[in-house]
Amino acid sequence: MAKSMTLLWGAGSPPCWRVMITLEEKKLQGYKHKLLSFEKEDHKSQEVLQINPRGQLPAFKHGDDIINESVGACLYLENQFKSQGNKLIPDSPPQQALMYQRMMEGLTLTEKLNLVVFYDLYAPEGERHDSAVKRNKDNLVAELQRWEGYLENVAAGSYLAGAFSLADVVAFPNIAYPFRYGLSIGRYPKLAKYYSLLKDRPSIKTTWPPQWYQIAQRSEILKDL
Ligand SMILES: N[C@@H](CCC(=O)N[C@@H](CS)C(=O)NCC(=O)O)C(=O)O
Known part of the structure; x- marks a missing residue:
């Protein structure tokens, strides 16, 4: 079954990583995959555009069925392979409600993080403002603190x-x-604990972005948050 799946991915891309973690959790190893380079603009190649006309990664298909949006692909895989591997959507209404709530909030975190880390990519030179940099950072701090609070209430x-x-x-x-x-691990202790709990989970360890092994820390751009 996994053999009829194709994933074009970029290392370190959170949306790609989500799909890869789900494929592992659902025991769908053996899918076809190809690591592409953002630096070489591989994501704008014909090979990607044929599957994902936005020229973004992930580009994912199962047989002839295309589902590129990372969260859509995760939901698709869970729904198609419900009884295979780990169950990723709880049945009980309160847990399911919380699961969908946090899952979709995860996209807000993505957005706020990207606005800080990739500001220079989004805003061309001449259109950058210190006030925007500050606002984006403040928004990210508020968002990270919100998640710190969520984890405060989660059982050990x-x-x-x-x-x-x-x-x-x-x-x-x-x-x-x-x-x-x-x-900072010190300012976000619950997030740090959650990070260290999950980083050794087999589905996450197996799909760890390859270049993160070479350079553990990319930069210190978020050290003062
Ligand atoms: N909403 C999409 C976002 C995908 C996305 O933003 N991918 C980034 C890599 S993390 C990308 O391909 N960026 C290149 C570009 O937009 O040109 C998803 O969740 O799958």
Whole structure:
């Protein structure tokens, strides 16, 4: 079954990582995959555009069915392979509600993080403002503190919505990311604990971005948050 799946991915991309974690959790090893380079603009190649006309990664298909949006792909895989591997959507209404809530909030975290880390990419020279940099940083601090608060209320050794779920699949890459950019363990102890709980989970360890092994910390851009 996995053999009929193709994933074009970029190393360190949180959306790609989500899909890869889900494929591992659902025991779908053996899917075709190709690591592409953002630096070489591989994501704008015909090979990607044929699957993802936005020229973004992930580009994912199962047979002839294309589902590129990372959260959509995770939901698709869970729904298609419900009884295979780990169950990623809880049944009980309160846990399911919390799971969907945190899963979708994970996208807000992505957005706020990207606005700080990739500001220079989004705003061309001449259109950059110190006030925007400050506002984006303040928004990210508020968002990270919100997640710190969520984890404050989570039982020790537990995940975002009870058992490991799609909420963790979607949010974890965006929690790992800030630490790679120097986020303070001291100021965000709950996030740091959650990060260290999940980093050794087999599905996460196996899919760890290859270049992160070479350079553990990319920069210190988030160290003062
Ligand atoms: N909403 C998409 C976002 C995908 C996305 O932003 N991918 C980035 C890599 S992290 C990308 O390909 N960026 C290159 C570009 O937009 O040109 C998803 O969640 O799958």
